[in-house]
Amino acid sequence: MSGTKKKMVVTGTEGQVARSLLERARSIEDLDLVALGRPRLDLADLSSIAKSLISEKPDVIVSAAAYTSVDKAEEDSEAAFKVNGHAPGEIARVAADLNIPLVHISTDYVFDGGKNEAYTEGDITAPAGVYGHSKLLGEQTVREHTTNHVILRTAWVYSPFGKNFLLTMLRLAEGRDVINVVDDQIGNPTCALALADGILTVARNLISSDAPELRGVFHAAGSGSASWADFAAYIFETSRRYGGPFAEVQRIPTSAYPTPARRPANSRLDCAKLEAAHGVLLPFWKQCTEMIVRRLLVDR
Numbered sequence: 001m002s003g004t005k006k007k008m009v010v011t012g013t014e015g016q017v018a019r020s021l022l023e024r025a026r027s028i029e030d031l032d033l034v035a036l037g038r039p040r041l042d043l044a045d046l047s048s049i050a051k052s053l054i055s056e057k058p059d060v061i062v063s064a065a066a067y068t069s070v071d072k073a074e075e076d077s078e079a080a081f082k083v084n085g086h087a088p089g090e091i092a093r094v095a096a097d098l099n100i101p102l103v104h105i106s107t108d109y110v111f112d113g114g115k116n117e118a119y120t121e122g123d124i125t126a127p128a129g130v131y132g133h134s135k136l137l138g139e140q141t142v143r144e145h146t147t148n149h150v151i152l153r154t155a156w157v158y159s160p161f162g163k164n165f166l167l168t169m170l171r172l173a174e175g176r177d178v179i180n181v182v183d184d185q186i187g188n189p190t191c192a193l194a195l196a197d198g199i200l201t202v203a204r205n206l207i208s209s210d211a212p213e214l215r216g217v218f219h220a221a222g223s224g225s226a227s228w229a230d231f232a233a234y235i236f237e238t239s240r241r242y243g244g245p246f247a248e249v250q251r252i253p254t255s256a257y258p259t260p261a262r263r264p265a266n267s268r269l270d271c272a273k274l275e276a277a278h279g280v281l282l283p284f285w286k287q288c289t290e291m292i293v294r295r296l297l298v299d300r
C-alpha cells in the first residue's frame with residue numbers, strides 16, 4: 001500500500017475478529033483502524049448503517065460483526081437474518097456508493113457437512129441451521145450490491161477474547177475432571193489473531209489493485225483439521241504444560257450431545273485459492289492454540 005495513510009472500519013468493537021484486528025493493526029503505520037459497534041452502529045437497525053459508516057470516511061470496510069449464537073439463532077431467526085443476512089447487503093451498498101472495497105466475514109456453517117473432503121469455494125452451500133442460512137443470505141446480499149468484495153469464509157474461531165470454544169474448555173476444566181466432547185464433527189480451528197493478519201493483507205491488496213482475481217469468495221481457516229474432541233484434548237494438554245487447568249476428554253458422538261442447531265459433521269475448508277490469489281496461508285491450528293493458551297496462562 002503506497003502513498004497516504006488509509007482508514008479501515010471494522011464492524012463490532014468487542015468481537016474476537018474486531019479485537020484481533022485492532023491488536024494487529026497497531027503496528028501498521030500507514031493504516032488507521034476504527035472499530036464501529038453498538039450503539040453507534042446497530043446492524044439490527046438497517047436505516048442507521050449508512051450514516052454511521054459514511055461519517056467515518058473509510059477507504060475499506062471489514063464486515064465482521066454478526067449474530068454468532070448458533071443455538072439461540074434457531075429460535076431468534078428474525079434477528080439473525082436481519083444482522084447476518086440483510087445488514088451485510090446494506091454495508092455492501094454503502095461500500096459501492098463510496099467506491100471502496102469490502103471484506104465480509106462468513107462461515108464454514110454454510111455447508112451441510114456431507115462431503116468427505118475439504119470444501120472448496122465452488123462447492124454447493126446447504127446450511128444445516130438458521131445461523132448458517134442467515135450467513136449465506138449475507139453472502140448473497142453482499143454480492144448483489146458490490147463486485148468490489150472479498151467474502152472470507154472462516155471457521156471455529158478462537159482467541160484470548162470474548163466467547164469461544166477454547167475459553168469455554170479452560171473454564172469448564174476449572175470445575176471438572178472429565179469433559180464430554182463430540183468427536184464426529186471435523187473442522188479447522190482458526191486463531192482470530194492469525195485471521196486478522198490475513199484480513200489485513202487481503203484488505204491492503206484490494207486497496208492497491210483492481211484485479212478481479214483478488215475478488216470473490218475465499219476460504220480462510222487455520223491449517224490442519226481436528227474434531228472438537230481433538231481440539232479440546234490439545235487445549236488441555238497445552239494448558240497442563242503451562243500450569244493451567246486440565247481435564248480428561250471423553251470422546252462422544254454428536255447424538256450424545258443434543259443441541260438446538262444441527263452442526264455440519266465435516267466443515268473442513270480448502271484454503272488454496274486464498275493462498276494463490278492473496279499469498280495468505282493461516283498457520284497450523286496446534287501452533288496457534290499453543291500461542292493463545294500460553295498467552296492466557298503465562299504472559300498475562
Ligand SMILES: NC(=O)C1=CN([C@@H]2O[C@H](COP(=O)(O)OP(=O)(O)OC[C@H]3O[C@@H](n4cnc5c(N)ncnc54)[C@H](OP(=O)(O)O)[C@@H]3O)[C@@H](O)[C@H]2O)C=CC1
Nearest residue numbers: 012014015016017042043044065066068107154155156157
Ligand atoms: N466465532 C466463530 O467461531 C466464527 C465466526 N465467523 C464469523 O466471523 C465474524 C466474526 O466473528 P467473531 O469475532 O468470532 O464474533 P463475536 O461473537 O466474537 O463478535 C460478534 C460481534 O458482533 C457484534 N454484533 C452483534 N450484533 C450486532 C448488532 N446488531 N449491531 C452491531 N454489532 C453487533 C457484537 O457486538 P457486542 O460485542 O456489542 O455484542 C460483537 O462485537 C462473524 O461474521 C462470524 O459470523 C465465522 C466462522 C467461525
Ligand SMILES: Cc1cn([C@H]2C[C@H](O)[C@@H](COP(=O)(O)OP(=O)(O)O[C@H]3O[C@@H](C)C(=O)[C@@H](O)[C@H]3O)O2)c(=O)[nH]c1=O
Nearest residue numbers: 068070107108109155156157165180181182228257263
Ligand atoms: C461446550 C461443549 C460443546 N460441545 C460441542 C457442541 C458443538 O457440537 C461443538 C462446538 O460447540 P460451540 O457451541 O462452542 O461452537 P459453535 O457455536 O458451534 O461454533 C461455531 O460458531 C459459529 C459462530 C461458526 O461460525 C462456526 O464456525 C463455529 O465456530 O462442541 C461438546 O461436545 N462439549 C462441550 O462441553
